[in-house]
Every structure is written in C-alpha cells, then in structure tokens.
Amino acid sequence: MAILANKQTRLIVQGITGREGDFHARQMHKYSGIVVGGVTPGKGGMELDYDGDKIPVFDTVGEAVRKTGADTSVIYVPARFAADAVLEAADAGVKLIVCITEGIPVLDMVRVRAYLDAKGGSLLLGPNCPGLLTPGQAKIGIIPASITMPGKVGIVSRSGTLTYEAVDSLTRAGMGQSSIVGIGGDPVRGLNFLDVVKMFNDDPDTDSIVMIGEIGGSDEEAAAEWIKQNVKKPMAGFIAGLSAPEGKRMGHAGAIIEGGKGTAQSKMEAMTAAGIKVATLVTQIPELLQQAMAEKR
Numbered sequence: 001m002a003i004l005a006n007k008q009t010r011l012i013v014q015g016i017t018g019r020e021g022d023f024h025a026r027q028m029h030k031y032s033g034i035v036v037g038g039v040t041p042g043k044g045g046m047e048l049d050y051d052g053d054k055i056p057v058f059d060t061v062g063e064a065v066r067k068t069g070a071d072t073s074v075i076y077v078p079a080r081f082a083a084d085a086v087l088e089a090a091d092a093g094v095k096l097i098v099c100i101t102e103g104i105p106v107l108d109m110v111r112v113r114a115y116l117d118a119k120g121g122s123l124l125l126g127p128n129c130p131g132l133l134t135p136g137q138a139k140i141g142i143i144p145a146s147i148t149m150p151g152k153v154g155i156v157s158r159s160g161t162l163t164y165e166a167v168d169s170l171t172r173a174g175m176g177q178s179s180i181v182g183i184g185g186d187p188v189r190g191l192n193f194l195d196v197v198k199m200f201n202d203d204p205d206t207d208s209i210v211m212i213g214e215i216g217g218s219d220e221e222a223a224a225e226w227i228k229q230n231v232k233k234p235m236a237g238f239i240a241g242l243s244a245p246e247g248k249r250m251g252h253a254g255a256i257i258e259g260g261k262g263t264a265q266s267k268m269e270a271m272t273a274a275g276i277k278v279a280t281l282v283t284q285i286p287e288l289l290q291q292a293m294a295e296k297r
Helices: 019-032 061-068 079-091 106-119 160-172 193-202 219-230 264-273 282-296
Strands: 011-014 035-039 047-050 053-058 072-075 096-099 123-125 131-134 138-141 150-157 177-182 208-214 235-240 277-279
Touching: 011 019, 011 061, 011 079, 019 035, 019 047, 019 053, 019 138, 035 061, 053 061, 061 079, 072 079, 072 138, 079 096, 079 106, 106 123, 150 160, 150 193, 160 177, 160 208, 160 235, 160 282, 177 193, 193 208, 193 219, 208 219, 208 264, 208 282, 219 264, 235 264, 235 282, 264 277, 277 282
Parallel strands: 011 035, 011 072, 035 053, 072 096, 096 123, 150 177, 150 208, 208 235, 235 277
Antiparallel strands: 047 053, 131 138, 131 177
8 A cells, every 4th residue: 555646546747748747757657657648738639659658648637637537647837837737637636736846936826725725626745846656656756766665664755855865765774665755845835744644644554654844834843743642653754954044044935934933943842742753864764763663662
C-alpha cells in the first residue's frame, strides 16, 4: 500500500508538449508506465512516442479524463496559466492534482483554494513542489527515482532539495521509503504537513515518518500538536533555517516569521515535545529514526 499514488494511478500531464512537461513526463512514464495522456490546448490529436507507447494529447482536461479514465494530473504549465490549469482539472473531476509550477501569484492561489474548498472532490499538492514518489510504484513530478528504494519510511517535506538529501541518506542506510511527498513552500497551497502525516499514520505499510520543515508559517507546530496526541509511529524531523540571521527571508515565499511563531527554534521545540527526534543536519535523520524505532520497540 502507498499514499496518494501507486501502480494503478492513471496520470495525465498538463503542459505535456512543453520542454519541461515533455522531459519529466517521459521520466515518469519510464519509471512505472502510469502516464495515459497529456493536455496542451490547440494540440489535441497528437500522439507522442514514449519508447513505443503512444501517449495521446488532448485539448482539454475534460476530454482527457473521459477518454483515458485519468484520476490524477500533474501540472507543468507556466505560472500565469497554472491557476486556471488547476481549476480545469478540478472541474474535470481529477482526484489528485499535483502542481509543480513555481511563481504562481498568491492572489491566484487564494482564488484556487477557495474554489477547491467549496467544490470538494479534489486534493491539491503544491504548487511550487517536487511532487511525490512511491518507490517501485509511481513517480509524479521531479523527485529523482535513482535515490529511492521501496520500504516503510514515509517522508513529507516543504523543501525539494532537502527531500532529496534526506531520501538519499535513508537509502544509503538501507531504510526504504513507502511514499515521499513534497508539499511545497508557498504560503497558499494544497496539502499541508498535518494532512500528509495523517495519511502516513493511517497507512499500514508505513512504519515510521520523517517530517522536514523550514522557518516561516506555523504548519509544523500545528502538525506537532496533533502528532503529540495521535501518532505512535517513530518519527524524526529537520527544520531548515536554524542559523539564519534574525529577519532573514528564506527562498520560499511561505518562509515568513510572524509574531514569534515560525522560528526554527519554536518549530524544533514543538516537534521535540511531540516526541519527534529532531536532527541538526539532514544526514542525521537515519540514525535518529533508528533511535526512535528502538525506543518504540
């Protein structure tokens, strides 16, 4: 079992004929063959050759869903069009929408979140995220599959690069992953830490959880409060920005500290109080997770 995506996922790629969309769609399909179609307005009727597999291109998401049975979409559309791409996918009944695009205006995402929350029926991952990967089953987005291996550790992270470093460290330590989920760092987005931690907590094939956050916002503190009361699985975590000068703004638009909340120290304290082993270096995560697992046993 895995969360969000597996071998049965039927994926369409919005922006499939663009440079980024085409490159990553080929990588995703080569990994597990889940790409069933793509969407580029004005290019409907094309067929793309993915190592012998014919991938149809449609003008609209609605047509793609009707003709392929797609239940998931990944978006590689320029920022000025990406919000409308998310809305189109939701209107077509797509269950999981993964938005890789960065630089989407905050006001556009406020509009998207209001619509999705009111409509229901679709989960959004991102924007400005690396996507997700269930080792051996499904790759949606840009997480490099070569550093992953199937296993029992669930990973949720705001940072793409730190996700890769953590996954690589776990793999080198012989600790495979159940699913890897990058939620992105924008201030207005879809799934948050708490949403994904709840999924991992309910997943019988996830035995332990890693949570990687950064300064700004209060999502990590909110998740830690719930974890303290509800999660019995071993956990390790990391917060980026501990050594950032006071008032420093990190790269992510969501990395803004307000009212004393959102500091690296406050997040680390909240996570420690929830029983999470907090690393000062990402490479320490495997060792701390093993310690947490030993203590639980």
